[in-house]
Amino acid sequence: MTGAAQTQRKLLTVITEANLERDLTRELDALGVGGYTITDARGRGEQEARRSSWGHTGNIRVEVVCDTPLAEHLLGRLRDKYYEHYSIVMWVQDVEVLRPGKFR
Amino acid sequence: MTGAAQTQRKLLTVITEANLERDLTRELDALGVGGYTITDARGRGEQEARRSSWGHTGNIRVEVVCDTPLAEHLLGRLRDKYYEHYSIVMWVQDVEVLRPGKFR
Amino acid sequence: MTGAAQTQRKLLTVITEANLERDLTRELDALGVGGYTITDARGRGEQEARRSSWGHTGNIRVEVVCDTPLAEHLLGRLRDKYYEHYSIVMWVQDVEVLRPGKFR
């Protein structure tokens, strides 16, 4: 797209256990992201047997738009902190945004 | 992807205040989009202090798949209409769709 | 992004009638996907008049991250099975993932 004020950013999507929400958002705040969006989700993965699937607590789906270095940093940080013991899945995409200043 | 009938389109994602839903969907209808998908969301951004955060009304996350010119047009229209006074964040991505006819 | 262990995968997003959830997830399981994430959604498309829109059953939004051949296969299978009689919209995007092994 060629709209004047648009710039490339990264969109990091994280799917993880709902009970991590508080911890994860604190982590994101600490890492200096400009914002994030959370939706409730459910799903299936490979670790169902290990899940603390006490029925009512499903997954959350967290989206962060930020610049590439921060995205790299987040990815590494979240991997180190959560991969071993928690259900977590992450992916990264390119996005174009209007006000790049908003997304660090 | 090289599947026969696939074509490039744009995916516009909009995060905004839930109380804008009615107004925003009307706007989208008026601008002639073929469809949209809405999920309830919550999040943090930069304008929390200004938000009418009366607890129960969070954010909505609106997705529109359409062709590039319409995406450009939407982006401009929504920016002009909502950026100044409302909490709104938008980003655009490339997507491939099967039935391009459906997505104008 | 140049992070060491990242690899390209496809993200398939499917929007369809909520009452298809059971059937669709079984189909996905049968087709061998490694996982999927579902959120509740609502929306407008072109077939509203035909919808069994008994108020409370809206849409679901299903995301699957997988490799390109499986994505192609899914796309074809879901199209053949659901396009004719159900409300269904699909799109595909590129994503980068950390642990490619997880996503077939």
Add this chain to the structure above:
Amino acid sequence: MLGSIDPIVLFFLLGLGAGVLKADLRLPPAIYEFVSTLLLLSIGMKGGVELSRQPVTGLAVDIGLTLLLGVALTLVAFAVLRGAGRLSRVDSAAVAAHYGSVSVGTFAVGVAYLAREGIPAEPVMPLLLVLLEVPAIVLGILLARGVSASTQWGEVLREVLLGRSVLLLLGGLLIGWLAGPVGLEPVAPLFFDLFKGMLAIFLLEMGLIAAEHLGGFRRHGVFMVLFAILTPPAFALVGIGFAALMGLSLGGAILLATLAGSASYIAAPAAMRTAVPEANPALSLTAALAVTFPFNILVGIPLYRQAAQILLPH
């Protein structure tokens, strides 16, 4: 006129009015499920408690006749829709499944009506309600697809027999029967005292839903409206006939007429959407929700009472 209307029906009218004005009074889905769960359990438990008081006789005959009633109504509806209405085979079959089956919400209003008029009914009625849900749906699928190998009958039957309404009604019946009137006393404030209030909330919501579907008629035309208005009283008469065969009391006959005249808007739509996806789901839903349901609760039930009083052998 208004004086004879049950006040709970006023809630339906409030919902309908608000819906027509496009006001946003819809309750969250979670509340709708809560309210309907309470209603289903209550209806079942009331029946169960009565069953525990007075043993039922001739149950086998009643069950057989009820299943037959479901089959008969579905076939008649199919013939009318295909013949007079010139609907496609699949659409005729799908609509017939809705009208051969039953609406629990309508039944609940019938139960409230009898309570208000002080007319007793057989405790077995909730069981007949459950029985009437099933044959129409199975037959509807058969009429649409023939004895096709591709129909996943196991899945279809599972969905119908293990659906919310069947299980909650049967579960309630069983609990009421096992616990008896004394055993249920501690839960009576929730399940019995609040019954009519919860039904009022339910009807408010149904009014809003009905209003959403009113628009559907521009598309489906005058035949469907006529069908949706004329079928209830016609089928109610058949129901009274079957009630006479079963030797039901006046109350039982009114409820069976109400069931026969009602159209499913929960179980049948879900089953048809899965098993007969070619059928237009809006057609049946508009008829059942926007015409037949309001007709039955506003006009039908008192009418069926009159008819039952006249027609039943004394």
Add this chain to the structure above:
Amino acid sequence: MLGSIDPIVLFFLLGLGAGVLKADLRLPPAIYEFVSTLLLLSIGMKGGVELSRQPVTGLAVDIGLTLLLGVALTLVAFAVLRGAGRLSRVDSAAVAAHYGSVSVGTFAVGVAYLAREGIPAEPVMPLLLVLLEVPAIVLGILLARGVSASTQWGEVLREVLLGRSVLLLLGGLLIGWLAGPVGLEPVAPLFFDLFKGMLAIFLLEMGLIAAEHLGGFRRHGVFMVLFAILTPPAFALVGIGFAALMGLSLGGAILLATLAGSASYIAAPAAMRTAVPEANPALSLTAALAVTFPFNILVGIPLYRQAAQILLPH
């Protein structure tokens, strides 16, 4: 002191305390909507039942004076905010709209207070409540934008008049009036017996919400706190004056004072956000939720009773 507090207010304090400790007691939005729906219908129905018992006289005068009261309060609030508070024109207008309008939750606590004290009130009060919601919002928009062509008045009026609270209150009034006391008996366990319990749950939630907004004051300063505390008793006095003009009983005067002293936190914020987006929504909400609401239910209502007893002509 505590002995004189209505126990339901303890639920508000529990919520407030839990909220201050950042404990997560918030109820799901669906439950909040269910509870508030029940409260609105109950309030309306109670009024309606009373209306059906004793015909109202002088309704036209009462209506006119109530609308005038709404206009007067909004103008005074605007003048104070703009003059003493030096708020911008749009912010003054938006806050004035909140304080000229009313809070149903506060009214419900007032109703519970009267029931506890055994003080009767005019059945027409829920109608006045509805009437008071509207003029302040319309006037607030006018004050912010002038008679601007760009304001979609149709849309604004639609939103206010067909909002949940107005429709549920009016619908309840109508149902209560049509059904009368006997007609409503079957739904009384849900709508009347549970009223105070549901109000307790509602207040628990309001306490949690109020706590979330407490922080807002660091930003909005001492003037807004003073405004949010002093306006309620001042406006309540005006309410008592109007009650005297209307010839209301002690109970009616207390309720009108409560309404005048209360600030809207549902209808007004929604309308202002749409029609006057330049206004800072947090300003009004913090004042209405974190100060005025607690003030009214903890201190205000008993105070207004004292005032009404002294000031009303005997």
Add this chain to the structure above:
Amino acid sequence: MLGSIDPIVLFFLLGLGAGVLKADLRLPPAIYEFVSTLLLLSIGMKGGVELSRQPVTGLAVDIGLTLLLGVALTLVAFAVLRGAGRLSRVDSAAVAAHYGSVSVGTFAVGVAYLAREGIPAEPVMPLLLVLLEVPAIVLGILLARGVSASTQWGEVLREVLLGRSVLLLLGGLLIGWLAGPVGLEPVAPLFFDLFKGMLAIFLLEMGLIAAEHLGGFRRHGVFMVLFAILTPPAFALVGIGFAALMGLSLGGAILLATLAGSASYIAAPAAMRTAVPEANPALSLTAALAVTFPFNILVGIPLYRQAAQILLPH
């Protein structure tokens, strides 16, 4: 046998049966939260009202013994799991935390059982329930991690002490105590009259949840099943011993035995997941939900009553 079962337990069996048949009766999460909020407040308020009637003596001793009981049960469970069960240290610690802590749902069934049997209990029991929730969780984390600097104790304690159940129980206690029996009369219809009905709904849901976890046992083997069945009666005996030390009445002893024999499935899982993520959460949950909870409400509570009658000094 069935005659002796409390009818509300039938709702649990209905849920369990429906769950085993994979029928979709699950209530929306919002309703589950509403129902459990009401139950927690009710339990607290009942205790509080009693406290306001008769001043409690020897509270300090009771509190000390209760905390000791929590510690003792956790240590024993840990030793058994690590020794006989050969579970890893973290898994042993996590499961021990669940079994040293308590289940409010089980307690509610115990309360309903006593009401049905007409056995009074000390009003202080809800307070002991709250006290028993805490030490096991703290100790479980200590056993898993040692006195590790990395444990965020502040955060852990915050989560436990300001969790929903603790706050609602304590809040209810406080409100009941401040308002007294007369003050609570207006909210009694919601909080007291509906208690057993709401408990029935809760148990229906618990049955569905338990059924979902039944499958877990194929993975966790015979030792865990045995542990989950044998621990409740063993711990209940310890509970009766402590009840004797405290000089509790028969009713108090039954409730303390029920608490000791119950296993947490809300507070403990959440805390362990955060503080001891290496532990397998499914292990504890399957045991607590699919075995121990059903065992206690179906068999355990009447058993503990027998035991208490025999063992308590007269």
